Amino acid sequence: MRKAYKFRLSPNKQQEAKLFWTLNRCQELYNAALSERKDAYRMAGKSISYYEQKRDLPEIKEIRPEYHDIHSQVLQDVLLRLKRAFDRFFERVKNGEKPGYPRFQGRHRYDSFTYPQSGFSLEEKHITLSKIGTLRVKVHRKVEGTIKTCTVKHEAGQWYVILCCEVKGSEPLPISYEDVGIDLGITHFAALSNGEFIESPRHYRKAEKKLRKLQEALSRKKRGSHRRKRAVRALAKAHRKVRNQRRDFAHKASSKLVKRYQVLVLEDLQTKNLIKRPQPKQDEATGQYLPNGAAAKGGLNKSISDAGWGMFTDMLHVKAGWAGRTIIGVDPKYTSQICPGCGNVRSKTLQERWHSCECGCELDRDTASAKVILEEGRKQLGAGSVPQMNPPGESVEAPAF
Numbered sequence: 012m013r014k015a016y017k018f019r020l021s022p023n024k025q026q027e028a029k030l031f032w033t034l035n036r037c038q039e040l041y042n043a044a045l046s047e048r049k050d051a052y053r054m055a056g057k058s059i060s061y062y063e064q065k066r067d068l069p070e071i072k073e074i075r076p077e078y079h080d081i082h083s084q085v086l087q088d089v090l091l092r093l094k095r096a097f098d099r100f101f102e103r104v105k106n107g108e109k110p111g112y113p114r115f116q117g118r119h120r121y122d123s124f125t126y127p128q129s130g131f132s133l134e135e136k137h138i139t140l141s142k143i144g145t146l147r148v149k150v151h152r153k154v155e156g157t158i159k160t161c162t163v164k165h166e167a168g169q170w171y172v173i174l175c176c177e178v179k180g181s182e183p184l185p186i187s188y189e190d191v192g193i194d195l196g197i198t199h200f201a202a203l204s205n206g207e208f209i210e211s212p213r214h215y216r217k218a219e220k221k222l223r224k225l226q227e228a229l230s231r232k233k234r235g236s237h238r239r240k241r242a243v244r245a246l247a248k249a250h251r252k253v254r255n256q257r258r259d260f261a262h263k264a265s266s267k268l269v270k271r272y273q274v275l276v277l278e279d280l281q282t283k284n285l286i287k288r289p290q291p292k293q294d295e296a297t298g299q300y301l302p303n304g305a306a307a308k309g310g311l312n313k314s315i316s317d318a319g320w321g322m323f324t325d326m327l328h329v330k331a332g333w334a335g336r337t338i339i340g341v342d343p344k345y346t347s348q349i350c351p352g353c354g355n356v357r358s359k360t361l362q363e364r365w366h367s368c369e370c371g372c373e374l375d376r377d378t379a380s381a382k383v384i385l386e387e388g389r390k391q392l393g394a395g396s397v398p399q400m401n402p403p404g405e406s407v408e409a410p411a412f
């Protein structure tokens with residue numbers, strides 16, 4: 012199984028210049044190789060293969076000695092990319108489609124180069140790239156497996172390294188006897204049916220706050236002004252940061268859940284979004300919408316969590332697949348209104364944070380939802396198809412659904 016890791020690089024000035032230089036040489040080679048294929052076909056009606064072009068590399072280095080300053084496999088990979096572009100092209104022609112002929116790549120489209128086998132080595136905080144140097148890299152996730160390829164990519168003004176790893180075995184985790192219901196929310200990132208919560212990390216909130224501020228600042232700047240351009244850049248940077256943090260958090264949270272639980276039950280997100288969006292609040296006297304009211308804030312927080320949820324559930328599905336876990340989606344219609352103790356409907360407004368029922372069931376609102384979600388999932392699964400037991404910390408008797 013293959014797994015990819017994307018880490019941010021922090022090259023110094025000289026290294027960055029070398030990265031750009033390498034990228035430009037690769038782009039140049041790509042276009043030259045494309046041009047050669049094109050000409051050969053147009054003038055002689057013959058196609059040139061990847062292997063023929065690869066054999067020409069030493070000669071190219073003689074004519075253009077600066078190409079000695081690029082790792083030879085990186086250059087081979089450039090030609091391989093072109094070969095793949097042609098393979099795709101011919102494949103589509105064969106299928107009777109009308110594909111575009113492989114195109115020359117402009118500076119902005121050609122934004123990466125790859126070490127396909129060797130020429131790189133990763134340490135704790137550095138990566139050494141052959142012919143470029145030792146660059147600082149932020150390794151925010153543990154790299155598992157053997158690194159097969161290393162791609163350096165320039166994206167939105169930043170440099171990244173993407174490591175593709177071969178993970179051995181990917182054998183399913185040992186079976187777990189715990190199941191869990193997961194209620195994704197705004198107050199907590201997730202409430203679990205066993206009473207535990209997964210909180211969004213605090214720095215995440217901080218970054219979101221900053222994002223809001225920058226957004227407001229941008230809206231005050233004049234169109235086309237220099238300050239506006241700067242504000243746009245700052246906003247893009249903040250967005251990137253939030254996105255990266257969110258991805259990182261989603262990875263960690265989903266891994267933890269998949270490791271521990273056998274059956275994971277969630278609400279079907281698309282429907283959930285429609286149901287739980289808070290109503291905009293109006294001022295009772297004037298009828299105007301309240302500027303900084305909870306509803307407005309809830310709306311923004313909500314949109315931010317929505318994006319996080321999607322990423323999180325996607326990862327959960329993928330990881331569950333690898334690990335041999337089961338994921339069940341349930342209809343979110345009444346999950347926040349049903350009492351997990353007695354099964355009766357107890358309607359609550361969005362503001363009510365506590366679930367309290369005549370049957371004696373007293374729970375955090377989201378924990379109650381998570382319990383109902385789990386029971387719904389178990390119903391779908393059918394009794395006895397998966398070994399089950401009450402998760403630890405269960406304070407309420409399992410309802411007799």
Ligand SMILES: [Zn+2]
Pocket residue numbers: 350351352353354355368369370371372
């Ligand atoms: Zn009850």
